Amino acid sequence: MPVSQGNNHPAVHKLARTFGRSVIEAACSSGQTILTIGRNDIGLVCRFLRDDHDLRYDHLSDLCGVDYQDKKPTRFEVVYQLYSSMLGDRLCIRVGVAGGDRVPTVTDVWPAADWLERECWEMFGIYFDRHPDVRRLLTLDEYGGFPLRKDFPLRGTVEIVEVAEGGVTWRPRS
Amino acid sequence: MAAPVVNEVKSAGTMVLHMGPVHPGLHGILSLDVTVAGEVVLAVRPSVGYLHRGIEKIAENKTYTQIIMLMERLDFTAPMISAFGYCLAVEKLLDLEVPERSQDIRVIMAELSRIQSHLVWLANYSTDLGSTTPAMFAFQQRERILDIWGMVAGSRMHPFYLRIGGVSRDISNEAAEHISEFVETFPRRIDECEAFLTHNQIWIGRTKGVGAVSAEEAIRHGLTGPVLRATGVAHDLRKVHPYSGYERYEFEVPVRRQGDAYDRYLVRINEMRQSVGLVKQGLAALRPGPLCADVPQVIPPPLERVGSDAAALIHHFKIFSEGFSVPEGQAFIAIESPRGEVGIFLVSDGSPRPYRLRVKTPSFMNLQALELLTRGKTVSDLIAILGSLDISMSEVDR
Amino acid sequence: MGVEEYVARTLITVGLDRAVNWAINKARKNSLWPIGLELACCALEMKASCMPPYDLARFGAELFQPSPRQADLMIVAGTVTNKMAPVVRRIYDHMAEPKWVIAMGACAASGGLFQSYAVLQGVDCVIPVDVYVPGCPPTPEALIHGILQLQKKIEEEHFSDRI
Numbered sequence: 001m002p003v004s005q006g007n008n009h010p011a012v013h014k015l016a017r018t019f020g021r022s023v024i025e026a027a028c029s030s031g032q033t034i035l036t037i038g039r040n041d042i043g044l045v046c047r048f049l050r051d052d053h054d055l056r057y058d059h060l061s062d063l064c065g066v067d068y069q070d071k072k073p074t075r076f077e078v079v080y081q082l083y084s085s086m087l088g089d090r091l092c093i094r095v096g097v098a099g100g101d102r103v104p105t106v107t108d109v110w111p112a113a114d115w116l117e118r119e120c121w122e123m124f125g126i127y128f129d130r131h132p133d134v135r136r137l138l139t140l141d142e143y144g145g146f147p148l149r150k151d152f153p154l155r156g157t158v159e160i161v162e163v164a165e166g167g168v169t170w171r172p173r174s
Numbered sequence: 175m176a177a178p179v180v181n182e183v184k185s186a187g188t189m190v191l192h193m194g195p196v197h198p199g200l201h202g203i204l205s206l207d208v209t210v211a212g213e214v215v216l217a218v219r220p221s222v223g224y225l226h227r228g229i230e231k232i233a234e235n236k237t238y239t240q241i242i243m244l245m246e247r248l249d250f251t252a253p254m255i256s257a258f259g260y261c262l263a264v265e266k267l268l269d270l271e272v273p274e275r276s277q278d279i280r281v282i283m284a285e286l287s288r289i290q291s292h293l294v295w296l297a298n299y300s301t302d303l304g305s306t307t308p309a310m311f312a313f314q315q316r317e318r319i320l321d322i323w324g325m326v327a328g329s330r331m332h333p334f335y336l337r338i339g340g341v342s343r344d345i346s347n348e349a350a351e352h353i354s355e356f357v358e359t360f361p362r363r364i365d366e367c368e369a370f371l372t373h374n375q376i377w378i379g380r381t382k383g384v385g386a387v388s389a390e391e392a393i394r395h396g397l398t399g400p401v402l403r404a405t406g407v408a409h410d411l412r413k414v415h416p417y418s419g420y421e422r423y424e425f426e427v428p429v430r431r432q433g434d435a436y437d438r439y440l441v442r443i444n445e446m447r448q449s450v451g452l453v454k455q456g457l458a459a460l461r462p463g464p465l466c467a468d469v470p471q472v473i474p475p476p477l478e479r480v481g482s483d484a485a486a487l488i489h490h491f492k493i494f495s496e497g498f499s500v501p502e503g504q505a506f507i508a509i510e511s512p513r514g515e516v517g518i519f520l521v522s523d524g525s526p527r528p529y530r531l532r533v534k535t536p537s538f539m540n541l542q543a544l545e546l547l548t549r550g551k552t553v554s555d556l557i558a559i560l561g562s563l564d565i566s567m568s569e570v571d572r
Numbered sequence: 573m574g575v576e577e578y579v580a581r582t583l584i585t586v587g588l589d590r591a592v593n594w595a596i597n598k599a600r601k602n603s604l605w606p607i608g609l610e611l612a613c614c615a616l617e618m619k620a621s622c623m624p625p626y627d628l629a630r631f632g633a634e635l636f637q638p639s640p641r642q643a644d645l646m647i648v649a650g651t652v653t654n655k656m657a658p659v660v661r662r663i664y665d666h667m668a669e670p671k672w673v674i675a676m677g678a679c680a681a682s683g684g685l686f687q688s689y690a691v692l693q694g695v696d697c698v699i700p701v702d703v704y705v706p707g708c709p710p711t712p713e714a715l716i717h718g719i720l721q722l723q724k725k726i727e728e729e730h731f732s733d734r735i
Contacts, residue, residue, distance in 0.1 A: 030266050030505040058393050061508060062517045062534040071523075081506050081517060081534075085393075085409060092506060112396025115542045116534075138223035138571055139690065140655055147231055147689055154228075154235055156689025160654055163661040163698045195659055196609060198638040203611055203656060224656045225612055228688035243685065250613035294616065313623035320620075331617060331709050568612055 003089040009033040011055055011091060019045060034092040042080075042095050043104035049082060049091070050109055057091060059083035060106070063116035065097075065124035067150045074098045076126055080106070097126050105131040123148035142170050188216060191553065195224045199557045201298045202567030204541075206556075213552045218545040225571040233531040237497030238264055238338055241531065246332045248533060249569045252291040254283045255511040256533070257336045262417060263507040263518040264338050267500050268472060275463040276340035277419035282353065282456035283326075283335065284418075285449040289360070290319045291512035292442045296367060299439070299561040303380050308367045315363050318356050325349040338498075339473045340466035354457055357450050364446055372440070381435035385547040385559035388433060395546060396539035399514025400441040401563060405433035411510040423455050435562035442564075445512075472498045497526030513537050513564050535569035576735050589730075596731040600644070600670060601723040602632040607643035607667070609660065611650025614677035614709040618649045621712035628712075631719055640666040645722070646699075647715075651679035652692045664699045670734035672726070674718055675701045678708045 006028035015023045022038035049057040062081040074096035082091045105128040106113045117128040118137045125146040162169040194205035203224035209217040245260045246253035293316045297309035320330040326349045327333030371377045389405040410427040412420045428444035430437035466473045475486040500522040508517045514536025521530040540563045622628045637643040640663045678684035681704045683693035705718035
């Protein structure tokens with residue numbers, strides 16, 4: 001049976017009862033409920049959503065960052081895509097993150113979040129507290145920044161000049 | 175398949191064995207730092223990113239139609255599937271309905287992609303474990319699918335066939351005949367490949383009981399696709415959340431129980447058989463009709479009208495010079511690729527270029543779990559387990 | 573000093589070097605054993621070119637070597653990223669002379685479709701390339717044509733150029 005979306009989504013009432021003001025907003029876009037949750041409680045909220053008998057969001061489908069620059073109150077958002085095989089429902093959770101803020105990790109709720117949070121850090125610079133291994137996964141330190149931020153140029157800031165026995169020589173891109 | 179020997183661990187020192195990034199047993203460029211004690215694997219640390227091309231960043235600078243080409247290269251072993259998911263995400267934001275003929279054509283192409291991907295996997299996996307003849311058979315059958323795509327779309331490997339709102343051109347009668355001939359003869363070819371492997375004692379010895387994972391662990395680690403279905407979880411997005419007309423098709427979801435490499439192999443072999451059935455149903459379901467919705471702001475008008483109708487000319491010019499705009503909003507679409515669940519997250523700011531395109535790929539999630547599956551196994555089991563996960567490095571690195 | 577250098581020095585003065593050059597080049601061009609750098613999409617077309625119906629082996633490329641020490645020809649099949657560039661260079665350096673390089677596909681030739689922060693704009697930024705095979709991806713016939721062009725190039729070289 002299809003789950004009600006938006007403000008009538010079953011997760012909204014349960015979360016509001018348990019986490020109160022951490023549930024900032026419930027919206028609906030393209031047929032999917034989007035909950036905006038306070039940054040500090042995201043770990044507890046995810047654990048609740050996974051363990052609650054009526055919700056059971058057992059799959060973490062995706063975790064990514066978005067750089068909104070000045071379009072929203074906080075520059076970045078971390079977006080979680082959850083799926084409940086019991087309800088057959090996809091729920092989107094977003095967390096506003098200002099530059100320099102740290103977000104609690106959800107790797108203790110779903111180990112699947114490990115590399116997803118690492119990639120979010122290296123692409124946006126969003127740090128996840130108590131993540132076991134915050135290191136670059138796909139990119140190089142030489143790129144000198146966080147590539148998916150809007151102020152990072154597409155062609156990058158450096159390029160390879162030469163590769164020799166001693167190593168790689170880089171130069172700033174003109 | 176040998177169980178880890180405890181005495182060996184206690185008496186031998188540990189060593190870090192560096193495999194890759196160019197290695198005949200690791201398909202694609204992947205670097206593994208394997209901590210071993212004798213033959214026993216204690217830890218595996220993959221280093222990825224050797225094929226990171228910045229596709230998500232490039233997509234923010236391309237029009238929605240141009241991105242289809244990028245998406246095909248994102249997972250090159252099943253090019254039409256990533257493009258399929260992306261088109262569905264854009265169509266969701268545009269609130270565009272794809273005509274039934276295009277839906278059926280998309281299903282046919284997606285299932286041919288699935289067969290093609292599993293054939294490439296079978297070729298690589300059987301070669302890894304020492305059996306090279308199935309690779310020859312598999313690639314020969316793959317050529318037939320590539321010939322079909324050449325006929326239908328003009329290009330063998332990256333056909334650029336799907337479009338937002340439908341497909342770029344219709345299937346000719348000749349192409350439909352070739353597809354029909356392919357699906358008539360292909361099941362016998364699967365039987366031939368199976369004859370080499372399924373009851374072969376060496377194959378069973380290398381894969382049975384190797385790299386087993388429970389359903390609960392698989393779900394917690396985000397494993398999807400044949401890896402998850404081999405653990406007993408009948409989760410296939412084409413059945414659970416059908417898209418593009420899959421609800422009109424009848425097929426079974428192959429599921430096994432042990433969750434080991436042998437079960438993953440059997441799930442993929444049976445999926446190929448099911449895909450043959452889906453293609454047959456798709457061909458039978460094809461009815462005459464339009465290929466794309468009539469939305470001239472998004473879908474280029476037919477060329478005959480561009481020459482004679484001023485409005486059509488303006489739409490054509492705008493679509494190809496600037497691109498079409500997509501309403502503000504966000505959408506998340508998940509589809510079933512040969513490797514598992516591909517998730518496309520699209521954020522639009524109302525302009526002709528996406529604000530954010532995020533692609534979650536099954537290989538990224540499956541590769542994370544490599545250490546979980548190989549701890550305590552031997553190095554040769556590591557190759558068998560890695561191959562059974564069907565990792566596509568272009569999907570992992572994007 | 574290899575036997576080729578010795579022969580070159582002796583035979584140039586004797587004037588038989590044209591005949592020896594012909595023989596050595598014939599041997600080299602008809603047994604180009606590749607190391608295929610399976611980087612991205614072009615790798616699949618490279619594999620397809622070894623399989624039925626294309627069969628690269630009939631042109632002498634009998635065995636794809638896993639080790640660069642035993643290979644003559646490096647086929648760079650796919651996109652070379654900045655992270656991969658030092659690895660490609662090292663593999664090239666490990667190959668013994670004579671060695672040749674084919675840049676297969678648009679990405680290996682020039683970065684292709686991927687003009688981004690992470691991609692090297694052509695493998696010729698790090699290693700010398702003998703033949704560029706255009707396409708995205710090039711069909712197996714195109715790769716075979718590229719190898720035949722390389723064979724023609726080898727015929728026109730002097731064997732002492734690559735010792």
